[in-house]
Amino acid sequence: MSDIMRPISIESLLDWILEEYKRNATIFGIRKFFKADPNKTISLFGEQMETPVGPAAGPHTQLAQNIVASYLAGSRFFELKTVQIIDGEDLPVSKPCISARDEGYNVEWSTELRVPDAYEEYVKAWFILKLLSREFDLGDPNGFIFNMSVGYDLKGIQSPKVQKYIDSMQDASQTPIWGQCLKAARQLLPKFTRIDEAYLNAIDPQVSHSITLSTMHGCPADEIEKIASYLIEEKHLNTFIKCNPTLLGYDYARQTMDELGFDYMAFDAHHFTEDLQFEDAVPMIQRLLDRAKAAQLRFGVKITNTFPVEIKQGELPGDEMYMSGRSLFPLSIAVAKKLSDAFHGKLQISYSGGADIFNIKDIFEAGIWPVTVATTLLKPGSYQRIHQIANVLESLTYPTHPQIDLPKLDELVEKANKQALYQKSFKLPESPKIAEKLPLLDCYTAPCRGTGGCPINQDVPAYLRYVAEGKYLDALKVIVDKNPLPFATGTICAHPCQTKCTRQFYEGAIDIRGVKLEAAEHAYDELLATLEKPTRKENAPKTAVVGGGPAGISAGYLLAREGMPVTVFEKADEVGGVLSQIVPEFRLPSQSVKNDVRLAEFMGAEFKTGAAAPSLAELRAQGYDNVIYAIGAWKHRHLKLEQGHAINSLEFLHANRKQLNGSENPYGEHLVIVGGGNTAMDCARVAVRLPGVKSTSIVYRRNKRNMPADEEELLFAMEDGVEFLELLSPVTLENGQLTCEIMKLGERDASGRRRPMPTGQYRQVPADTVIAAVGEDVDTSFYQEVGMTVNDRGHVNVDPVTLETNLKDVYVIGDGNLGPATVVEAIADATKAANNICEVHNLNYERANQNINLAVPRAKRGDLITPDCNVSQSARCLECSTVCESCVDVCPNRANIVVNVNGEPQILHIDRMCNECGNCATFCPYSSAPYKDKFTLFNSKEDFNNSTNEGFYVTDAATKECLVRLGDKVETIRLTESVMDIPNGLLDFMETVIEDYSYCLAD
Structure with missing residues (x-):
């Protein structure tokens, strides 16, 4: 064009x-x-x-x-x-x-x-x-x-x-x-x-x-x-x-x-x-x-x-x-x-x-x-x-x-x-776009649930709308259809959905995670009272799940819900994995974890705790046809100091969750956490709450903007009084002092973050105890001993669709597949494995918003929620799954218009009105640019020939003759005659433009 x-x-x-x-x-x-x-x-x-x-x-x-x-x-x-x-x-x-x-x-x-x-x-x-x-x-x-x-x-x-x-x-x-x-x-x-x-x-x-x-x-x-x-x-x-x-x-x-x-x-x-x-x-x-x-x-x-x-x-x-x-x-x-x-x-x-x-x-x-x-x-x-x-x-x-x-x-x-x-956010925002490319027709989508949004494709607009209407039970039913952990994900989910939310371009993204928790808290008891227990399928294969963390609980829930016999083995005394053993109580109450586990138990999942799971051979001997390994990334990375020793972050969090529970402090008055991820923030927030602590500091070799932690985790730590010591790289720990080299930021590395560069200058930080939160790894040796093959990153080789390993009917989900992963990613993995064992019925969206009057979401467009407005989080949803039209909104020249084709709104791009400013590309939820990728109307043959856009030029409106480009093919067609190689939807689209939107064809 x-x-x-x-x-x-x-x-x-x-x-x-x-x-x-x-x-x-x-x-x-x-x-x-x-x-x-x-x-x-x-x-x-x-x-x-x-x-x-x-x-x-x-x-x-x-x-x-x-x-x-x-x-x-x-x-x-x-x-x-x-x-x-x-x-x-x-x-x-x-x-x-x-x-x-x-x-x-x-x-x-x-x-x-x-x-x-x-x-x-x-x-x-x-x-x-x-x-x-x-x-x-x-x-x-x-x-x-x-x-x-x-x-x-x-x-x-x-x-x-x-x-x-x-x-x-x-x-x-x-x-x-x-x-x-x-x-x-x-x-x-x-x-x-x-x-x-x-x-x-x-x-x-x-x-x-x-x-x-x-x-x-x-x-x-x-x-x-x-x-x-x-x-x-x-x-x-x-x-x-x-x-x-x-x-x-x-x-x-x-x-x-x-x-x-x-x-x-x-x-x-x-x-x-x-x-x-x-x-x-x-x-x-x-x-x-x-x-x-x-x-x-x-x-x-x-x-x-x-x-x-x-x-x-x-x-x-x-x-x-x-x-x-x-x-x-x-x-x-x-x-x-x-x-x-x-x-x-x-x-x-x-x-x-x-x-x-x-x-x-x-x-x-x-x-x-x-x-x-x-x-x-x-x-x-x-x-x-x-x-x-x-x-x-x-x-x-x-x-x-x-x-x-x-x-x-x-x-x-x-x-x-x-x-x-x-004030600009500490963290530069992630891309709001989903991975999919923009389709020519029916492009309305909720990016919050698309690829890059929700890993489990949760029907977010549906449950937001139910909550807005006060229908908490209906909302929770939508949630648990795909999400076995409504309390955990409603509390600590990394909420990638919110990074895609169109409302972020108004006054800020919807607190989707918070609305999920709202539904869970309001309707949990009613849900358990109204759910019917699944009927166990006769002669169904048995499945053993090794690991009772988020991935294991989710696999147990999904399989049991489909009537499959499933047993989850957890070597700790309590089910939950990181949820119950690592994440601080003030972030995720233990009762919330128990609520999620209870849902899986209600469905019929059996949990065995307090002992390591039997070996693969023993599980086979016990009649388990399928085995799913859902073991977390518990292998510690070590902080290399020239002198001194740092304790591990997971050990520190586990001790305070299970042994000390914040009532004792064997660590001293000055605690330093080295690292910039979410685990480092958890450690710092636990440390600042310990009795007798006078200073809690986070030392990181980059600045806040380049820390991997979520911004809200940074803000929580700052609100708790944690001191951030940026651009420092630890060298030695001795005599209660952590000596750090002062760094400066250089050019961006492959991750997009600015590379820390040494300056040759040093600073000392008071430190009775240093806690290393520098990441965790998967225990590759365990999987290899079982007989599974691993890749050069230490992750188990699995089929990307089913997550089955080189061992038949043996699966690896969660951290073993992904490396250290989020709770919702663990659920997504559990869904893949479970769906290969039996058909999981949650693969289709519940379209609770099918019958929405489009005038309702359209009326929200343009109205920002100011501080004096009394509007709930759920009511802020723009219902993008029903109507998007962002490209229509944001085009200054009105070059993208809505065309109603057989009762369905479609987007038409009008070439003559576009100056390729690129604004529609910024706000289209797809990884595409509507001014290039939507079906385009040309007002002259010259413009048609000067473009590569898929689209059409009406050469004769009376006979409905059009010059059409679809893919790399250009042909002249008459809409009144049979056309074999163009989808009917596009034929109807062009005919509608000629018959009902003829004003767009004029000079």
Whole structure:
């Protein structure tokens, strides 16, 4: 495909809008229209706007349909995408150009259209909003403002094409596009209900009375002043100039980013020395204020442009990108404070830079407006997020004139530097994508249960929905269908599902694990009271499970549930393995483990404890047809010290769980744990609770960000008062002191973590006892003695599907197969082995959400849960298994649309509307990019031939003749005739587009 967008004619835009609304009650995918309060407006530049918010100059104000979508959702101030002398194909924009998974980055800065084409898009949008505001009674047709944005030097702005743009935006009446808009509207008058000829003739052709000057970083102060003076005095425009965070100085910006956890952002001091300096900015702004006043115009500043950072990890192509979003907010609001203080609150500030639903009220009440947003609109919910913001702003009191509330602004700056919202996680997030590739049809999926999400494919949306409805028993039935350990997994599961949760792109992932525990605690007794014991199958083969940890309990449960005789052998006195012997009681109560074991016993699993399991030969002799080894990774790794000795982490945890139980302390006052994984966190949290302990420290050769422990485990340890001693490598232990070499972080290794490098400097740490939490291994020798073969990693060779070893009917699950693994991975292994012994009935999802009205989950899109909302974790579920449409949401250009084919929603990608920004690829749950991988509609044969996308071009709509690419094959077909080599679903898809979505085919 090409990254060249092809604007839609005014005739086709109006036809699209009216036909889509007639069919779906949506316009460009917007489902919730904002209807303004007729009694509320706020004045700016002599114009009125019903809400002081809208899209920033960027991807959401580049095309007419983008602006229309934004207006429908609640925007009333539009900062149009910047125009400059370099435009169209001459503008070097690398693709993809946007990355907005968390904080935002981009590598494009002005319109990708030619300036005349950009002008036409803005005029078409202006005209359409005048029609829609009246036709749908959304607000006053004069209740919104268009603000031009130009850059980047005076010579370019004075070029003929930019001059014509500025002049024509002030009066479009004599331009061809204005005549085209009037003609198209007149032709469609019969389709409107509240528009007539008189209304069309009264539409104001003065599109914009104001302008925002965008200057590239390094533009000198005198050049900025010359441009602004020219715009005020020669072009007679109300003017904003953009000011950047570089006004804060390098040291402030670097310290702020580091303290908030964005220390990985790479930038140096050169922008701060080359950009506008604060001591020059203040007198310059004052002179421009005076010039504007003399010209009876308004002048102010726009905060902030963007913040340039280096591209270090391949986030986007190129060497430098522009940062935005939540990480920019603390810098932007600090710039606002610094300038407001200098002008005693009298300076008008137009604001952007991390504004969203979580801070919009504070920004506005501090006297800063209008506010434009960008990064928040690039995330799922997209334009519909403005609806929520507009409602919040409309509920506030609108001021009569600009005035900064300095004390409130001070509070906002303090919040920005302290609130968790603006602090980056210790651990850089895992990829939210599942392993599967995006299918052409039926792509709706819940990533929380996909590959890379839940190893046992638990139907997470189903049980979340049941819990939201208060149906705890139904929820627990869904859970235990695939999960024999609801209490253990509801308490200590590593919850990979949450790393895939789409809600993470709103206000944070759902606490899926917590909801599981909620269901277990509420419905456990009722479940046992209502379950029927399985009937034992006659002459069924017997299975012995060696090891009573998570994998062994799970295998026993699953086999017994299917009526298979099964015995679990556990050499300890109590079943549970690490759950009952290692994990601290305060993390996983022993009663929770007993509850899970009781479920397996209820199903008919027999547990034998207190003695080692018989040998394989003895088990065979006792009539066990199948043997499953479910032995944990109990072999200790040793910490190598030049002097001194460290005790092992598992021995330490076992002693405190079973022998001491936290009541004795033979370890001394100063305990040091060496390691950075979850086991190290457990050791530290146990140690800090021991009587008489004065200090508990974790020593690790990397920093927190590069520790393997889960972030929540790090946070728990920090909350417990554990001291983290980062970048230290232990060398010797003697006389109560652990001597460590100080390390520094080098380049990234194969794991993606930065490699620790020695410095030759040393530090001593008080240490009466050192506990080594440096990992565990599988006891390979045991398996080899039994007769199993192992690989070079020390793991038993097994069939990847059945987990059967080289010994017939002998299986290895859990740690022996995977190495040290999680509880839910152990369950997944148990399921594989059990399913090879007998058919386990949990291989199909329980589709508890089959009959959901799609309007219900769709209504949640765009609404973020703010602290004042009383919404349960389970109710936050977006039910992605029923409807996803993230790629539709996040496309600024509306290039992905929903097509209802035989009652099922499908995704169609429209080539002409896409500029390959890459945003849909970021948020699609699959390891794919919808703009490349979804079935694509082409509007010309040339575009079809220039693409490799699977898709079609309609060569003759009347006969339904299409040029189709499927895989590597291209052919011309007629949908009215029999087509053998194209799936019926795609044939129906194309026919539906031609018959019901013909407005997408127009020029």
